[in-house]
Amino acid sequence: MYKYLIILIALISFSGFQQKQKKVLIIGDSISIGYTPFVKEALADKATVVHNEGNGQHTGNGLKKLDSWLNDEKWDVIQFNWGLWDLCYRSPNSKEQGNRDKINGKITYSVEEYQQNLEQLVKKLKMTGAKLIFVTTSYVPENEAGRFAGDELKYNKVAKQIMKENGILVNDIWKTTKKIHKKQGQALNNVHYTPEGYKQIADKITSFLKKEL
Template sequence: MKSPFFMLLLGAVLGTAALAQQTAPKKKAAAPKAPDPAYAQIVDTPGLPRVLLLGDSISLGYTLGVRAALQGAANVHRPAENCGETARGLRSLDKWLGTGKWDVIHFNFGLHDLKYLDAAGKYVPPDQGKQVAPVAAYEANLRELVARLRRTGAKLVFATTTPVPEKSQGRVARDELAYNTAAVRVMRELGVAVNDLHAAVLPQLAAWQRPNNVHFTPAGSAGLAEAVVAAVRAQLPQAQP
């Protein structure tokens, strides 16, 4: 039986999908795509801690669930874009951080570092392209990202990269294991909390992850949101209900 909390998060995720479907234009190819509700600008509730979520499309899937679960406990923000790979993170971090104070920053990079692209930037099999950031480059970039994130004074939480399944476009199954090993080593060395999302999804992976795809079903995104909420709550500056 699913917990009421899980059902709340699932409702938030399904609501996102329904809203996107309702607002998307029908049979008008030239019309712009409806914006992802996760990109919505947040007006802070004064007095609440400020939380920043950084990550790729996996984080987009759980953003609204996290925001709903922490309503009244924290102001939950994210950049209005897919944060992509670590190199993009280094280029864009100042823009994402802005000038406000952050209390907790929950971040992940990985799936876009381990992918293979050709010269045109298209997903290809490993023997037809290059990996965006091999493990050594990924590790070096993470170290720099942590150093810059620490300057904010926020408490940091790194989320491990979720599983890469067989036949996933432009990626090699289980490549995330080497990336997570490097990332966890860095975070432990630097004293950064780790939210092991990889381990969190494994028991339900067959039901939660889309076939031959790194992305998750609404139930999977709700499960991820539950794990992120727990990790963020543990870092909030005061006890939350």
Template structure:
């Protein structure tokens, strides 16, 4: 006769609605493991969270929301991570940057319009908090190797009653506020990614006839930004000088700061070239 104690060592029992149910310890552990795996599978994924962030940012602009630059990326753990932060100009060239750096880097851009310089830190924190949420099935656990950033077009515009108006409006940020915001952003980037290469892209030119911006302000704000970057030892990608000779041919319409798809592709190739140079230098 088998001793009672031998039976009791290998069983786990529970009572449900007055019925005693027993399973082996091994079976119980297997069931617990399967329950945990099922719970993970039903969690929100990073891709789903990303798509929700994009939808929230562009809920009233479906055409922008569907832009390929805002898509989640095919992430590879073996590649360096590149962040692109910027306004709609960068949204238009990010897809090309990804294509140019395919197999060389994970290229991620902010899932929103970066807006003016005063928004950099808050938008970055919002993205990181959401994407590193431990409740996700696959939260971010990455570090940035390169941060390519820009702000300027939204700083120098004039707004009146919610619309651009350079005659009656108030400028979003003075040069003094702009440069102060940039210094704070640099400090923040170096806090969250101390080993990352920082690259600042100068603001692209403003064409004649633009309703909310003065042509000369783009050059003025860029000059001030370059001084900040040089003093902080931040690399500069001079997209202003790259774009200026072709401005009339590249803009989508007279007085519009946006560029044709062909022009955005050329800008993206240039951005990828600059980023690639820093990736190669880091690997030497």
């Protein structure tokens, strides 16, 4: 009898441990794709972390694909970001990667369009019942071919206001990414980071998520 009691207690304990595992969905662009593996590793004992399929790109892409990314799953936490693609200028004649061209190109979404799209996305995300966390758009270096440095601050300001109005948490990573980019940016004209840079960004993401899990 004592033996079976021990087994029962062990099973209950194991079941309780399993229930503590949370489901986290990260929605974002290539910056989030870069840091997500480090976040997964850091939270392995606390949560199952999943990134949306492919690159989240801009808010227009989010409106088209959000339902498929949510996939009728019951998410405990959804961390999301759009911005870098929205504020990017592109021209079909540009030879830069992604046809980026802030001189002759056309912006993907203006601040006003970004606001409208993000408000729709937030409305959909709130319907999931998950705890929502918005991550601000990361640093844009001065020499980036398709983006004007400082535009991300304008988009972040709009986004943070939307989050405030909807009671959504904000993890503001802009200052952190600016600091990290100085030593761990891929180049002075590139918004991306070295593996070490992504690891450092992941530390801030992980720290924030741990408090909310």
